[in-house]
Amino acid sequence: MQVTVKLFATFRNGRFKVTSQELTEGTGCRTIVLGLGLTEEQIGVVLVNGRHAALDQVLHDRDTLALFPLVGGG
Amino acid sequence: MDKIIRINMNDLSTSTETVPAAWAGLGGRGLTSTIVAAEVPPTCHALGPNNKLVFAPGLLTGTPAANSGRLSAGAKSPLTGTIKESNAGGTAAQMLARLDIKALIIEGIPKEDKWYSLHVSMEGVAIREETELVGKWNFAVIEAIEARLGKKTGILTIGPAGEMKMTAANISVKDPDSKIRSHGRGGLGAVMGSKKIKFISIDDQGAPKVPIADPEKFKTAARVFAKALMDHPVSGEGLPTYGTNVLVNILNEAGGLPTRNFTAGRFDGADKISGETMHDTIAARGGKVKHGCHAGCIIQCSQVYHDQQGKYVTSGFEYETIWGLGADCCIDNLDDIARADSLMDDIGIDSIETAVMFGVAMEAGILPWGDSKEMLRILTEEIGQGTPLGRILGGGAGSVGKTYGVTRVPVVKNQGIPAYDPRSVKGIGITYATSTMGADHTAGYTIATNILNVGGYVDPLKKDGQVELSRNLQIATAAVDSTGMCIFIAFPALDIPECLPALIDMINARFGISLTGDDVTNLGKHILKVEHQFNIEAGFSNIHDRLPEFFTTETVAPHNAIWDFSGDEIDEFWNF
Numbered sequence: 301m302q303v304t305v306k307l308f309a310t311f312r313n314g315r316f317k318v319t320s321q322e323l324t325e326g327t328g329c330r331t332i333v334l335g336l337g338l339t340e341e342q343i344g345v346v347l348v349n350g351r352h353a354a355l356d357q358v359l360h361d362r363d364t365l366a367l368f369p370l371v372g373g374g
Numbered sequence: 375m376d377k378i379i380r381i382n383m384n385d386l387s388t389s390t391e392t393v394p395a396a397w398a399g400l401g402g403r404g405l406t407s408t409i410v411a412a413e414v415p416p417t418c419h420a421l422g423p424n425n426k427l428v429f430a431p432g433l434l435t436g437t438p439a440a441n442s443g444r445l446s447a448g449a450k451s452p453l454t455g456t457i458k459e460s461n462a463g464g465t466a467a468q469m470l471a472r473l474d475i476k477a478l479i480i481e482g483i484p485k486e487d488k489w490y491s492l493h494v495s496m497e498g499v500a501i502r503e504e505t506e507l508v509g510k511w512n513f514a515v516i517e518a519i520e521a522r523l524g525k526k527t528g529i530l531t532i533g534p535a536g537e538m539k540m541t542a543a544n545i546s547v548k549d550p551d552s553k554i555r556s557h558g559r560g561g562l563g564a565v566m567g568s569k570k571i572k573f574i575s576i577d578d579q580g581a582p583k584v585p586i587a588d589p590e591k592f593k594t595a596a597r598v599f600a601k602a603l604m605d606h607p608v609s610g611e612g613l614p615t616y617g618t619n620v621l622v623n624i625l626n627e628a629g630g631l632p633t634r635n636f637t638a639g640r641f642d643g644a645d646k647i648s649g650e651t652m653h654d655t656i657a658a659r660g661g662k663v664k665h666g667c668h669a670g671c672i673i674q675c676s677q678v679y680h681d682q683q684g685k686y687v688t689s690g691f692e693y694e695t696i697w698g699l700g701a702d703c704c705i706d707n708l709d710d711i712a713r714a715d716s717l718m719d720d721i722g723i724d725s726i727e728t729a730v731m732f733g734v735a736m737e738a739g740i741l742p743w744g745d746s747k748e749m750l751r752i753l754t755e756e757i758g759q760g761t762p763l764g765r766i767l768g769g770g771a772g773s774v775g776k777t778y779g780v781t782r783v784p785v786v787k788n789q790g791i792p793a794y795d796p797r798s799v800k801g802i803g804i805t806y807a808t809s810t811m812g813a814d815h816t817a818g819y820t821i822a823t824n825i826l827n828v829g830g831y832v833d834p835l836k837k838d839g840q841v842e843l844s845r846n847l848q849i850a851t852a853a854v855d856s857t858g859m860c861i862f863i864a865f866p867a868l869d870i871p872e873c874l875p876a877l878i879d880m881i882n883a884r885f886g887i888s889l890t891g892d893d894v895t896n897l898g899k900h901i902l903k904v905e906h907q908f909n910i911e912a913g914f915s916n917i918h919d920r921l922p923e924f925f926t927t928e929t930v931a932p933h934n935a936i937w938d939f940s941g942d943e944i945d946e947f948w949n950f
Contacts, residue, residue, distance in 0.1 A: 308623050309616060309650060317645075344607065345827050350629045350932055352831065366627045372608035372826050372865050373618030373649075373675070373693050374819050 301325055301361035305332060308368045311342075329365060330355040336367075344370030376476045379499050381492060383569045384423065384482030388499045393476050399887075401433035403459040404856035404901050405477055406448025410457055411904045413479075416912035420452035420561075421539055421568040427480040429470065429530070429574075432858015436471025436584035437592070439880050440600045441860040443468045443668030445547065450912070451560035452568075453541040453727070453770055454787040454812035457908040458560035461855055463667030464547030466574075469528040470494070471858075472581040484570050489537075493523075495577040504572045509534065511720040511758070512546045512554060519575055520552065528576030533722025536563030538760045540768030542727040543567065546719060551678075553689050554719040555667050559789065559814060561770075563722050587886030595879035599863075602873035603672055606866035608828060613675040613862060614664045616649035618693035621793075621821075622700070623648045628825055629932045630799040630834065633701045634743065635733035636784045636791075639798050639930045643706025647696050652679070652708060660684050673862050679712045688716040694815070697793045698729020703736055703744065710746035717753045723768060728757075730771040730790030738778035740767075782924045787812035787914070797925055797935040799824050799834040804844035804939070807919045808947040810905035816861055818848035822868060829868030835933055841946050849950070852905075853898035857881065899950060906948065916945045 306318045315336060323332075329346055333339075333355060346353045347366040359365060376398075378391045400408055406428040418424035427449045434442040445467035451458035470478070473494065484490065489508045493500040507515050512533040519529055528548060535543035543563030544556040557563075586592045604610045612620055622644055625631040629639035645651060656663050656677055665676035667690060678689045691712060699711045718725045732749055735741060740763075741748040756764035766777050771790040775783030784791040789812030796803025801820030809817035820843050824834035832839045847864075854861060857877065867873045878889055909918075925937035 306627070308627075309612060309620060312650065345624065345825070347627050350627055351835070352628075352827075352833065368624055369612065370607035370827065371612040371616070371620045371624060372822060372828060372862070373613060373621045374815060374821060374861070 303359050304364040306366040309371055310369055328356050328358050344368050376474050378477050381480045381499055382482050383484045386501050402430055402446040402856040402858050405430040406446045406459050407901055407905050410448045411908045414450050416908050420450045423483040425450050427565045428477055430477040431467040431471040433881055435467045435858035439596050440672045441863055442858045443670055444858045447557040447562050449565045452564045453561035454789050456787055457905045460557040460559045462547045462555045462557045464549045464555040466528040466530055466547050466576055469576045469578040471584055472578045480569055489570050489572050492574040496580045507572055512722050513720050516548055516552055523575055531573040532563045532566050535721050535723040535768055536567040539564040539567045542724045542768055542770040544722055544724045546722050549667055558724040586884050588883040592883035595876045598872050599876035602866040602870040608865040609673045609862055613673050616653050617675050617677050619652050619696050620649035621693045630795045631701050632795045634704055635737045639795050641701035646706040647700040647708050687712045691715055694793045695725040702733040705744050705746045707746050721758045726792050727770040727790045731774055734771045734775050734780050734783055738780050789813045795930055797930045797937050798933050801840040801843045804840050807921055807944050818844045820844055828865050845947055849898035852901040853894045919944055
């Protein structure tokens with residue numbers, strides 16, 4: 301299946317802004333996070349198709365996964 | 375000894391008073407709102423002689439406590455008709471605190487059609503007639519006052535918008551680099567203009583240090599507090615690196631970035647105006663990615679933005695401004711948004727109200743969507759010059775909506791809704807609806823918990839828990855706004871257990887008192903109730919605690935979210 305992965309803020313350093321990954325069905329967010337060399341502690345917000353998700357959420361074909369460190373403003 | 379200074383513009387006199395016991399424990403918003411509620415008739419005309427303009431530094435302002443240099447300004451708002459408190463950084467707050475001034479209360483309107491300045495120093499306040507700087511824009515005013523009175527002079531000034539009593543006019547505060555911070559919201563610049571005060575200059579030479587009752591205890595608490603600020607990823611890393619504009623991308627991804635006058639939740643040009651892009655642009659052009667709005671700020675969320683030639687354009691370039699002129703107006707040219715930001719500082723007009731206004735103006739057909747050049751022209755030639763069109767636009771989003779028959783006008787109590795769509799981030803909708811200030815994201819920043827996973831998580835797309843979330847945050851914010859602290863200390867305070875007790879310890883050590891956490895919560899509740907009562911007496915009821923109708927009839931993409939709170943559900947907010 302095809303999943304779009306988007307990274308933001310410091311997660312882009314030495315990685316990428318957006319990429320499309322070919323993954324086997326049933327892959328969860330955590331697998332992608334760890335595969336990027338990120339740790340669970342570094343993750344602030346996980347969005348799947350614009351909705352907040354847990355790291356163990358399973359992804360589906362054509363999903364968009366967006367990963368952020370803790371950020372804020374206002 | 376702390377004092378209150380009254381400036382009576384009716385007869386151009388001043389008087390110094392000791393602080394009444396009931397006001398001794400108050401500062402910042404708690405004090406300005408208490409004074410306005412006690413002394414301003416709620417039904418008065420906000421631009422008439424019975425309104426008062428009050429400035430008050432916070433309880434910790436002037437001490438070495440990190441991020442404590444905010445100044446509160448309060449009055450009845452000519453924009454909303456409600457009570458108003460707007461706080462800002464800059465150098466004035468700490469200077470007033472060192473001068474032992476707990477509040478400046480400006481009353482009345484001069485009999486003669488002349489302009490004045492106020493000069494605040496160890497000698498008290500001098501009222502002087504002003505002719506040279508009348509009609510001048512803010513950067514020229516600051517330059518001239520520094521030439522006249524010295525580089526270190528603190529300055530509060532109004533630009534042409536304030537002189538013309540536009541209801542989106544702000545009060546500009548000189549920052550440590552002689553640039554501008556703003557008491558932005560609610561048209562307080564028009565109140566200052568109505569009192570014919572062009573600027574207030576402050577000289578704190580000879581002023582003593584702010585006294586601290588228990589210096590050792592203060593030092594210990596201040597260290598714990600500063601460590602919490604530095605340890606939290608938002609205040610310690612995110613804000614200094616990307617500024618508040620880091621929010622463009624996350625709100626865009628979450629579908630909460632109001633676009634094209636609140637008709638969509640995502641903007642195609644988001645990446646071009648994002649905090650990440652801004653960071654890289656600033657770094658490449660030799661600007662500054664980190665910058666503080668006042669001495670003692672360790673978060674440094676501000677920045678200095680340069681143009682392609684490496685020349686200064688603006689600083690204090692905030693998410694709400696960039697969102698409003700960007701996504702909401704469909705402009706993806708960050709350089710032009712930066713130019714507009716600087717122009718708004720120079721004219722002295724609220725960059726949130728004005729950005730929301732431009733979205734409505736584009737919908738009205740006054741200028742095309744995305745036309746940043748025409749936006750810059752309108753700012754300079756219409757609003758800055760006070761043409762009839764400029765005055766309509768300078769009245770904010772509600773003014774232009776009414777004049778042009780637009781029905782999609784994102785305001786609550788006539789104040790423009792900022793930066794976060796209340797349909798897809800429902801907690802902030804409760805804050806917009808119920809805030810005593812009109813639509814104000816800072817009044818109870820549920821984005822932290824709805825979107826950013828700070829202080830826990832409450833699903834932004836569901837109604838559950840939003841009223842309680844907004845209530846708790848509005849109570850806490852009213853208290854924090856009284857300390858002189860920057861509201862961004864809330865990020866560590868929500869997540870790091872030592873942070874809030876350290877803040878309370880600093881207040882206790884400063885005054886030799888023993889407040890508890892409950893006392894601080896009760897202070898927040900008390901302030902909200904005082905403000906709410908003023909609004910009720912000014913003619914507001916629960917019917918005004920509502921979002922505009924279009925949020926209940928138009929869904930917003932990508933989540934097809936809608937505003938579905940009943941009036942009764944919203945009214946639960948005030949049950950405390």
